[in-house]
């Protein structure tokens with residue numbers, strides 16, 4: 001089992017506690033996290049990435065309980081094992097496409113050998129020297145996926161990767177995430193309120209505000 005959660009709960013200041021269904025996912029598997037706006041999907045993703053600490057319960061990634069790590073150790077563990085595609089690309093404007101990917105590996109202390117292949121797989125080879133400020137929205141989205149894959153993570157977390165895309169590009173992005181996850185035998189979790197994604201991934205959980 002690559003990722004396992006037990007009894008997770010989190011309370012934002014002044015809000016009701018959100019309780020999350022337990023999750024189990026193995027290498028090479030995909031899981032959708034569905035739920036309405038405001039139900040707690042991003043909160044769950046932050047807990048799975050170790051970006052927030054649960055008030056109750058635990059998250060285990062590759063045998064490590066995330067809350068047992070802190071500071072630099074947690075950052076390094078995340079940098080080496082978890083790739084995150086955020087809702088917005090959050091690329092570093094001063095750097096070009098390739099440099100944005102190299103940065104991810106620098107933090108994960110990983111080598112850059114596979115970057116050329118990733119850029120090719122995502123149709124970004126010709127853009128590798130381009131300033132990220134000159135990219136279209138779809139290209140920037142693909143760079144943020146490439147960055148999440150750069151360190152060959154065991155777990156890929158994607159937060160609403162298709163919300164601003166049309167049907168054709170939604171299908172492309174989901175297929176891309178799935179094929180890349182399969183290639184490196186990573187577990188893939190996609191957080192979305194986009195019901196279209198259900199056509200592509202059958203295993204899902206639903207986050208409900210109780």
Ligand SMILES: Nc1ncnc2c1ncn2[C@@H]1O[C@H](COP(=O)(O)OP(=O)(O)OP(=O)(O)O)[C@@H](O)[C@H]1O
Pocket residue numbers: 012013015035036037038039040041042043044193
């Ligand atoms: N920093 C915060 N402080 C207080 N409340 C918060 C904070 N962040 C989120 N919340 C609340 O927690 C709940 C869950 O938020 P979350 O962002 O996880 O939902 P979501 O399902 O990802 O929503 P969306 O689909 O709109 O992105 C919401 O009611 C939100 O208002």
